[in-house]
Amino acid sequence: MQPTTSRGVLVTGASRGVGAAVARAFAERGDRVVVHHRGPGSADRADEVLGSLAGEGHVRLAADLADPAAVEALAADAVVALGRVDVLVNNAAMIAEPGSSASRRGDHPLDATSYEDWVAVWQRTIATNLLGPANLTWCVARHMLEVAPADGVPVGRVVNVGSRGAYRGEPDIPAYGASKAGLHSFGQSMAQHLGRHGIAVTSIAPGFIATEMAGYAMADPAAAEATRAQSPFHRVAQPEEVAAAVVALAEPAAEWASGAVLDFNGASYLR
Numbered sequence: 001m002q003p004t005t006s007r008g009v010l011v012t013g014a015s016r017g018v019g020a021a022v023a024r025a026f027a028e029r030g031d032r033v034v035v036h037h038r039g040p041g042s043a044d045r046a047d048e049v050l051g052s053l054a055g056e057g058h059v060r061l062a063a064d065l066a067d068p069a070a071v072e073a074l075a076a077d078a079v080v081a082l083g084r085v086d087v088l089v090n091n092a093a094m095i096a097e098p099g100s101s102a103s104r105r106g107d108h109p110l111d112a113t114s115y116e117d118w119v120a121v122w123q124r125t126i127a128t129n130l131l132g133p134a135n136l137t138w139c140v141a142r143h144m145l146e147v148a149p150a151d152g153v154p155v156g157r158v159v160n161v162g163s164r165g166a167y168r169g170e171p172d173i174p175a176y177g178a179s180k181a182g183l184h185s186f187g188q189s190m191a192q193h194l195g196r197h198g199i200a201v202t203s204i205a206p207g208f209i210a211t212e213m214a215g216y217a218m219a220d221p222a223a224a225e226a227t228r229a230q231s232p233f234h235r236v237a238q239p240e241e242v243a244a245a246v247v248a249l250a251e252p253a254a255e256w257a258s259g260a261v262l263d264f265n266g267a268s269y270l271r
Contacts, residue, residue: 005152006057008082009250010034010075010140012065012133013092015046017211018161021239022089023049023058025247032057034078034085036092038064057082065092065132066124075139084147086154087250088140090133090183091161095176095213096124107172122175129179133160134186141190145197155198157250160187161242164207164265180205184261191259200258202249207265208236231266 009026013019015037023033033053037046039062050060059081063074078085095106098117108121137158144156163180170177184203191201208214208227214236217227228234245264249257263271 005150006055007031007086007153008034008078008084009087009089010036010078010082010085011089011091012036012136013038015042015049017213018206018209018239018242019089019091020045020049021243022091022246024053025240025243026087026250027053027055027058029247030055031087032082034058034081035060036074037062038092065136066127068131068135071132071135072139075136075143078140079143079147084149085140085143085156086149087157087159088137089159089161089246089250090136091246092132093129093161093163093176093179093213094125095173096121096128105173106176108175109172110174125175125179126182129176130182130186133183137186137190141194141199144199152252154200154252154255156194156200157254158187158190158194158199158201159246159249160184160201160203161246162187162203162205162261164205164263164269166205167271168269187261188259195258200255202254202257202259203261204242204245204249204264205261206237206242207231207268209242210236210238230268232268233266235266237264237266 009031011019011023014023014035023035026033035046035050046060050058061077063070097106098108098121160183162184165177166181166184187201187203208217218224
């Protein structure tokens with residue numbers, strides 16, 4: 001059954017992969033969605049996602065989340081487009097590429113990365129994966145507190161897309177793992193602070209997902225087999241599975257899950 005009240009939903013990093021699946025899932029629910037992407041290079045893909053969404057009232061917005069001014073503008077533009085942002089999904093993330101010592105998929109192991117590249121990778125990764133969501137949450141949460149929701153809609157929901165790597169460790173991409181651990185911790189801090197205002201904050205920590213970002217893990221038969229073997233289900237997640245969990249965490253009835261970090265890795269890593 002479709003809900004009677006449409007919500008405004010801002011999904012970052014929605015031009016592909018999990019973000020695109022999340023945008024489609026909210027649209028199918030009857031919500032109006034802002035499809036966020038980083039810049040001109042991803043505009044065509046974002047337009048494709050926008051065109052695939054069920055219903056009406058959706059819009060595409062671009063912003064570099066590493067730029068605080070761009071984040072502030074993104075939040076303001078989303079409010080104009082939607083009228084009210086009821087749900088924020090902090091999904092956008094990157095695995096920053098080193099420079100001269102670059103290897104595959106942005107690897108930057110300490111013993112094989114120059115200091116210059118090490119510093120640059122950490123700065124870019126943290127700026128996008130942690131500071132960006134933190135700044136956007138500030139902007140959107142303040143808006144949620146200032147503008148009353150429609151009848152039957154909670155004050156707000158924030159869902160952060162983290163990673164299993166925050167717990168198991170990422171020896172070759174430590175900046176990525178640390179940024180996701182920070183995102184989980186940030187979400188729990190905001191859950192405790194914003195709960196008094198009626199805003200619930202949750203996080204999801206997926207393992208490998210069949211997306212471009214994790215393509216290296218399925219690049220050849222041996223790598224694909226090793227990746228699938230991490231889970232007793234002998235497969236990786238599909239973006240639509242992650243999207244369904246994100247939508248469930250953002251439901252009005254999911255308030256009591258606030259502060260939780262949902263392990264979503266097919267029992268491939270247990271803590």
